[in-house]
Every structure is written in structure tokens, then in C-alpha cells.
Amino acid sequence: MDLKQLFYNGVSFSEFVKSENNEITERLKSRYDNIALDGTAVNFKNKVRYVLAFAENWCPDCQVSVPIMAKLCDVAKIDFKILKREGHEEEMKPFYEDGKAKIPTFAFLDDSFNVVGTWIERPKVIKELVAKGDNSYRRGYVNGEYDKDIVNELLEIMSR
DSSP states (O other): OOHHHHHHHSBOHHHHTOOSOHHHHHHHHHHHHHOOOOHHHHHOOOSOOEEEEEOOTTOHHHHHHHHHHHHHHHHHTOEEEEEOSTTOHHHHGGGOBTTBOOSSEEEEEOTTOOEEEEEESSOHHHHHHHHTTOOTTHHHHHTTTTHHHHHHHHHHHHTO
16 A cells, blocks of 8 residues: 555545535534644644545544644644545555444554554544443534543654
8 A cells, every 4th residue: 555645645624624515514614713722732743744534524523533633734734635435445454443444544654654653533532432332422522522632642643
């Protein structure tokens, strides 16, 4: 799999947010505009030069996490591209979780396009709740209550 070629086949966040469904477009733009990053996010050092995402704009998990990743990349001056999951399942196989192509999947790449980390679907705290059968997180999750958890997990990977 040529990650460099895949990366350059991706679209920007501004292209990703375009949808025939105006509600989705507005939700993604609003999430991006309203993400508050503290000094930690602005001043961290990293080896990551590129982030390749596999995502779909109709997916609630993508609507939560992709705008956060886009904002972090903009602030850190990291190139960010997005590919749809549909049509790229084969390329996603190295990133499968539980034998499935889950989205969003973020592949963090160094300057030679080597994978230095991945983040898949949801933050750990949400995955733990789901594993217990607890769905009480849903409303808070889509309304930003877990954004800080997502930011912290993404920054931890980006600063390796």
C-alpha cells in the first residue's frame, strides 16, 4: 500500500464538508468553528507531518472527530487529507479493528509517510462505555462533552 499516493488522492476538510445534505455541512462547519484548543494543543512538538483519514461525512463518529482532527492539523500546520471508506476498504485493512473497517480512522504519518500512530472511531472512554453496554454517552458525545478526551488522545499520538 502506497500511503503517499493514497494521501494525495484524499480531499481537504473543506471538500469533505461539502454535502448534498446542508444539515451535515452546517454541523461539520459548526463543530470545526466551535472547537476550543488550549495552549497545549497550540504549542506541542511532533514528528507527524501528515494525517490521512478514512471517513464519511454522514457518519456521526466522523462528524464528531474529523472536525477536531482538522482543527488540530490546521493549528499545528500538519497536512490533512480524507478518503472515503467506501471504495478504500482494501487500503484500510492494515487499520482494521475487530476485523472491520471502522470510521473515522486516522493514520498519523511521518515525513516519509511511515505510520507512527493510529486513532480509530471513538475515544477510549466511549469505547469502555460501549463495552459495558452503556449508551448514556450518546447525546453528550455528539454535543461535544467528550471533545477534550478526543483532543488529548489525538495530541498524545501526534506528539510521539
